[in-house]
Amino acid sequence: MIEMKHLNINFGDQVIFNDAxxxxxxxxxxxxxxxxxxxxxxxxxxxxxx
Structure with missing residues (x-):
């Protein structure tokens, strides 16, 4: 199984993923x-x- 929790990615001030x-x-x-x-x-x- 592949599982990812609480993924947060930002580029500078731009939020790409927040708690994905x-x-x-x-x-x-x-x-x-x-x-x-x-x-x-x-x-x-x-x-x-x-």
Missing amino acids: HFKTCPGQITGIIGKSGCGKTTFLKSLLYQ
Whole structure:
């Protein structure tokens, strides 16, 4: 299982994520969707570096 709790990411004064939570289980297909610039790549990088 991948689980992330209380994720906070800021770029300068701009808040990207504030107390975000995420959980996914093995064998489950999970997609991350959203508008351009909403933080999808930032979120995925935070999963890799934590």
